Amino acid sequence: MLTVDQAREQLLAAARRITETETLALNDALGRVLATDVVSTLAVPGFDNSAMDGYALNVADFSAPTAFRVVQRIAAGDTGSALAPGEAARIFTGAPVPEGSNAVAMQEDCNVETTTLTVNTRLQPGQHIRRRGEDVQQGAVVIQAGTRLGAAELGLLAAVGVGQVAVVRKLRVALLSTGNELVEPGSPLAPAQIYNSNRYALSALLREAGCIVDDLGIVPDQFAATRDILADAAATHDVVLSTGGVSVGEEDHVKAAVESLGALSLWKIAIKPGKPFACGRIGDADFIGLPGNPVSSFVTFIVFVRPFLAARTGRDAPEPAIRVPAGFTIERAGNRREYLRARLVDGRVVLFPNQSSGVLTSVVWADGLVIVPEAATVREGDPVDFLPLATLN
Amino acid sequence: MLTVDQAREQLLAAARRITETETLALNDALGRVLATDVVSTLAVPGFDNSAMDGYALNVADFSAPTAFRVVQRIAAGDTGSALAPGEAARIFTGAPVPEGSNAVAMQEDCNVETTTLTVNTRLQPGQHIRRRGEDVQQGAVVIQAGTRLGAAELGLLAAVGVGQVAVVRKLRVALLSTGNELVEPGSPLAPAQIYNSNRYALSALLREAGCIVDDLGIVPDQFAATRDILADAAATHDVVLSTGGVSVGEEDHVKAAVESLGALSLWKIAIKPGKPFACGRIGDADFIGLPGNPVSSFVTFIVFVRPFLAARTGRDAPEPAIRVPAGFTIERAGNRREYLRARLVDGRVVLFPNQSSGVLTSVVWADGLVIVPEAATVREGDPVDFLPLATLN
Structure with a gap:
């Protein structure tokens, strides 16, 4: 059994950065x-400029306020000429202050009679002047x-x-779902069938992660069909992502199909939800197999696939967790790291009542995932890591 | 002077929800x-089903473990027939448990000799069975x-x-920049000119907010040209968004142009950065004028425009602020609500050193905005509201 950190580390170490x-x-x-x-x-700004609409001043003595003579007018886009001591220039936000300026007075603080200006407030050297290179240096x-x-x-x-x-360049990802029981939404359900929800959630997660997605639909639970589709997908994509078919059950053909074409590791990761996880290679493409449960595939996408895809494009995409007080108590978590569906309410995280990996409404309800460390006890008020789902783009 | 809350309230009250x-x-x-x-x-699931690969059991007495006879095999997508007490069915994750089942045993916990099954662990009534409607009720x-x-x-x-x-349907937004000093990136700069950055940042913010954006470029600082472009834009868009030209400076023609075509309010809002803010109507289109400073336009977009656009599409989009400890001290803020560019570092928010509204690098550096209330004192360790920028999609 791998820890979450071990699994993520191995996965990221295997991520080949694309260079195109x-x-x-x-x-x-x-x-x-x-x-x-x-x-x-x-440099940005490229010249000293006025932060305000008002008057650029050449102040001779900041301790002794005086009147100024308005000698020019400088709009944004214009350049002025140098100010002598005691001179002022009408100026607008963003316009270059003329040489000799050592302060800008806001127009609300100025009285002007024809060309004589007095300032009602105390002037500070350099006030309301934005300096060349203040934002960006050359x-x-x-x-x-x-x-x-x-x-x-x-x-x-x-x-x-x-x-x-x-x-x-964008990663090209082929998306596959496996399972005889899956039916597309919009079609009627026979007994024992369910609608394919992973396909839509994962396509959206992949697109939000910046990938081009080719949705290859549902492949039947048959070895030959699965193998042919995987081979075609691998030839034309960077990554082949599949859901379902990677557990230890007898009905899983994906494992055999990938092994016949390339190499596959079946990982047991100490994560809840989402234990079965497969990764490998088919030719030049990566293969990743996620669990079939919709919550498990969602969580394992966020915890493993998203950082893997980011690493393939050379992007650093850490889990942007924040620490917030728990609004719940867990007496002693299991030996897997748990990602619980949660919401922030009045500054505390509260949990969705049903944390079963089959309950997709928990993810819709949630603002984020609380990360409960392996075998931890969390008491109400303890700080916990919370991963806001909205930050994962 | 309006408070931020007053301005937002008035703006949202004026947001006409589109119905197409x-x-x-x-x-x-x-x-x-x-x-x-x-x-x-x-109902989802539509039938009681197995949460595990293993065996569905009809347990006669949970207090007295016994052997089971394996009588059938049910894959996902198959339906089985009823189990009598003491009978078991081989079953896979997601497959319907047959009538009479009252527990599922994980295959790791089972020993099978030909058709005789014994379970190594204590069985609990209902274990590993997902109930019909557990996720969604009909x-x-x-x-x-x-x-x-x-x-x-x-x-x-x-x-x-x-x-x-x-x-x-998506909102159609026309985007305009005003200012003689603006030049498009890629072209050379003359003295006193600057590159137009608002255009690119706001186009991106609008698209992230789900709008169709028509970027109409830079209009010159001339009344007639501004009026003609505004009239055309208003005729074919839901919202006309402009930057620059809404301050009290003499060089601003946007105000006069909008007033000649419709109605305009110039608001002084107690917000920093971002004081000048204009809103009005041209025909059936909303007009919003943002400040020309790049940080001011960015912040006022997030604080006012984004919720306004959301309200026009009937979407509730509150500021998803979280409360985190301050990693800084502000002895007494001004009388405007401040949105400071900040980052979360070790669970505390720290500020970008230069909070000038001209410094766009502060927004790139920031993970989010710290909201400092009007006239507040914040001491290191005090809880403050932090608005993660990544949550604003």
Whole structure:
């Protein structure tokens, strides 16, 4: 039996980083992984500028307030000329302060009579002036390779004048479900059949993780069909992800099919939910087999597959757990690490009443997963690790 | 001066919920907002079934363990026939337990000699049997209208047999930037010019919020051009979002242009960063004007625009703040509510050193925003509200 940490470590060690990149315009790069460090060729801001609408001043003596003579007007996009002591320039937010400026007064604090300006407040040297390079220094690495590009990152790339970026190509993932009992939603159910829910949840999780997903549907519980589909999928994808068919039951053909085509390890991992987990290789593709229970496949995706996919694109994607007080007591957990479906209520995490791995409503209800360490006792009020599901994009 | 809460309340009260829907296959519905409650027409699971690979048993007396006779074999997807007392059925995870079953024994706990089975552990009534309706009861509302459909929701819809869902149509948003000083990344900068970063950050924020974005680029600081572009944008979009041009400076033509076409309120909101905020109407479209500073536009988008857009699609999207200990001291905040760029480090929030609204690197660095209430004093270790940026999809 592997611990969660051992299993994740082995999996990440086996993740081959893909090196193909593509160059995209900024608006097309949302959610993508930056391929190379971006170094700024310029300082941001590129010039000392006004943080306010008001007046740029050349103050001769900050201890003795005086009147200023307004000699010019500088809008954003304009440049002014140097101010002599006692001179002022009408200025707007973002406009360059002229040479000689040593403070900006907000217009709300100013009285102007024709060209004579008085300031109602005490002036501080440098006030309301944003300095060149305050945000980004020329030559600085603004975003590192391996970073997922969100809204702020795209804004910063634009701010340093970068209009196109090299990003890692998307992973191509083939998704398979196995099980004679599975029926597609929208079709009628015969006795003993169930609807295939993993297919839809995992396709969404994969897309949220930035992958191109080819959903190959349900393969029957037959060795030859399973093998043929796996071979085709492996030839055209980086990763083949399957659910069901990896337990020790006699009805599982996926194990034999993968072994006939490549190599497979069946791991027993000390995790709840989600014990059976398979990983291996078919040609140049990774194979990952998740449990068939919908909650188990969801949790094992988050705990193992998501970091594995991130590592393949060179992205660092740790579990962003936060520590919060428990709103429950567990007298002594089992010897597996448990990922319980939970919600934050008034600053404490509370558990969904039914933590069975068959109960998908628990995941819909949950804001996140409480991580209960192996054999731990948790008492109400103890700090526990909570993994918000919304942070996993 | 409006408080943040007053401004948000007024804005949400003015949000007209759009009623047009479209029907999508589950795989196309990721990230969309459910238009109507979904009621399950079936129970999930639909039948009592085995939680394990092993043997379904009809135990005559739980206090006196005995041997069982294996009389049948039930794979997932098969149905069995009733078990008499003392009989067992080979069974696999998810398969229906036959009538008469009152426990399932895991195969690891069983010894089988030809057709005689003995169980090594003490049996509990009902063990390893998942009951019909344990996950979803027939007739239950499984997902409510207004819910954003993530991976778990799509899985649950599939589990209850729903293959298509009615979702609210996407909002169409026109995005405009104003400012003579703005230049597109990739082009050279003249003196006093800066690159337009808001355009890229806001386009990404809007798309992450589920909108269709038409980026209309930079409009010059001229009244007529601004008015014409605003009129065209309003005719074909639900919302027109503009950055820059809403401060009290003389150089702002957006205010006059919106007023000439419809109605505009200029709000002074007690928020830092982000004071100038404009909202109004042009024909049937909402107009929102954000500050031009990149950090101010980012923060005001999150605090005001995102909940407004959510309300227009009927989605409830509260600020998902968590309470964590401060890793900093603020002796007495100003009279505006502050949203400081921060990170969680060892369970405490620490601040980016430069909180100027011009410093976009602060947002890239940050995991989230610390919310410091108006005029509050925060001492190291005090609990503060922290809004993780990753939870805002």
